[in-house]
Amino acid sequence: MxxxxxxxxxxxxxxxxxxxxADDRSLNSWLVTxxxxxxxxxxxxxxxxxxxxxxxxxxxxxxxxxx
Numbered sequence: 001m002x003x004x005x006x007x008x009x010x011x012x013x014x015x016x017x018x019x020x021x022a023d024d025r026s027l028n029s030w031l032v033t034x035x036x037x038x039x040x041x042x043x044x045x046x047x048x049x050x051x052x053x054x055x056x057x058x059x060x061x062x063x064x065x066x067x
Contacts, residue, residue, distance in 0.1 A: 048059070 008016065020030035 016031065017027055020027045023030055025033070
């Protein structure tokens with residue numbers, strides 16, 4: 001696992017913290033989810049058993065789906 005120091009403006013940090021809290025996650029876990037979602041292609045391939053692999057939305061933010 002790699003470590004990254006991320007400097008956020010105070011207002012953005014507060015908003016991210018609030019979104020993570022609303023999703024019952026740590027800020028780190030929430031940020032990992034958001035970054036992972038940002039780099040994942042829009043289309044998700046079907047699972048081998050034919051069940052579409054659709055992501056559930058993040059609770060609290062309403063903007064980013066959860067992987």
